[in-house]
Amino acid sequence: MNACHQRPDTGPDVRRSEPGSDRKDETLQVTDQSQPVPLATSDRRVRSFVRRQGRLTRGQQSALETWWPQFGIDRIDEPLDFVVLFGRKAPVIVEVGFGNGNTLAQMAMDQPDHDFIGIEVHTPGVGHLLGLIGEHLISNLRIIHDDAIPALQQAIGPQPLAGLRLYFPDPWPKKRHHKRRIVNDGFVTLVADKLAPGGVFHIATDWAPYAEWMLEVMSGQPCFDNRAGEILISPRPDWRPMTKFEQRGLRLGHEIADLIFVRNDHPTELNR
Ligand SMILES: C[S@@+](CC[C@H](N)C(=O)[O-])C[C@H]1O[C@@H](n2cnc3c(N)ncnc32)[C@H](O)[C@@H]1O
Numbered sequence: 636m637n638a639c640h641q642r643p644d645t646g647p648d649v650r651r652s653e654p655g656s657d658r659k660d661e662t663l664q665v666t667d668q669s670q671p672v673p674l675a676t677s678d679r680r681v682r683s684f685v686r687r688q689g690r691l692t693r694g695q696q697s698a699l700e701t702w703w704p705q706f707g708i709d710r711i712d713e714p715l716d717f718v719v720l721f722g723r724k725a726p727v728i729v730e731v732g733f734g735n736g737n738t739l740a741q742m743a744m745d746q747p748d749h750d751f752i753g754i755e756v757h758t759p760g761v762g763h764l765l766g767l768i769g770e771h772l773i774s775n776l777r778i779i780h781d782d783a784i785p786a787l788q789q790a791i792g793p794q795p796l797a798g799l800r801l802y803f804p805d806p807w808p809k810k811r812h813h814k815r816r817i818v819n820d821g822f823v824t825l826v827a828d829k830l831a832p833g834g835v836f837h838i839a840t841d842w843a844p845y846a847e848w849m850l851e852v853m854s855g856q857p858c859f860d861n862r863a864g865e866i867l868i869s870p871r872p873d874w875r876p877m878t879k880f881e882q883r884g885l886r887l888g889h890e891i892a893d894l895i896f897v898r899n900d901h902p903t904e905l906n907r
Contacts, residue, residue, distance in 0.1 A: 682782065683805060683817035684732075684756050695762025702765040708752070708779045711790040720777060721750045726797035729754060729829075731783040731817070732804055734879055736764025741876040742800075743776040749797065751776045754783040783817070787825055795831035803880035806842035818849045820856075827858035830898040835862075838894045839875070841884025846892040858903060859896035869895040 733753040
């Protein structure tokens with residue numbers, strides 16, 4: 636059985652060791668103290684995130700109250716109908732882990748002929764993005780406030796995606812935390828199941844060991860072709876807006892890697 640035919644299982648997947656890192660692990664200490672929208676966290680799967688401290692600003696709170704009913708997706712336990720959701724038929728792109736949402740808001744405004752769904756667990760980020768949606772009246776963008784794994788599994792499909800974007804996912808640099816890295820065989824198989832043939836899986840990272848890890852994971856995936864061919868790392872696309880974590884990485888002197896994979900027509904277990 637090749638990796639493309641494995642059933643999506645995004646549990647622990649420690650692929651290989653990597654020298655220890657002194658990058659500060661900021662995400663570990665913490666709890667989110669204000670959550671107007673409940674998160675589904677009942678199962679015991681290893682997660683790619685921990686709840687982060689962060690009170691909502693007044694503006695974020697107000698944006699959540701004002702705009703969530705119109706732009707938030709409440710239920711992830713049944714497949715979304717994109718035509719009903721957006722009121723039109725257009726290619727749909729998902730961004731996983733949009734952070735503060737500045738980049739996603741910009742991309743949605745730059746590509747008005749596409750529809751976008753952002754998935755994020757961090758409540759202040761959701762509030763911030765809702766504020767931008769309200770300010771700019773971004774009609775081609777919706778938000779899921781939940782873990783991307785169950786959201787993709789349950790809410791996306793059978794209508795396929797045109798793209799999935801994953802920008803600067805938490806690198807979990809310490810070896811004992813590698814099992815938390817969102818890019819693993821199970822996640823990538825899940826992405827393959829949700830993308831249409833020709834659909835694009837675009838990852839960016841500023842953490843070189845994670846870029847290597849991603850390339851190793853993707854090399855085991857017959858469902859994807861690397862758009863950069865043997866060079867492996869794509870030039871940074873002009874159209875990709877700078878993200879907050881990209882700016883931080885650049886400040887720290889890190890190199891940015893864009894990894895762009897195109898879904899081929901190799902079948903997966905779930906879409907054969
Ligand atoms: C390092 S930040 C990057 C944020 C943004 N993409 C950027 O480049 O500025 C990673 C983000 O992914 C989110 N995240 C991590 N795992 C997630 C998951 N399973 N589902 C949804 N969001 C997730 C975190 O809450 C965090 O906001």
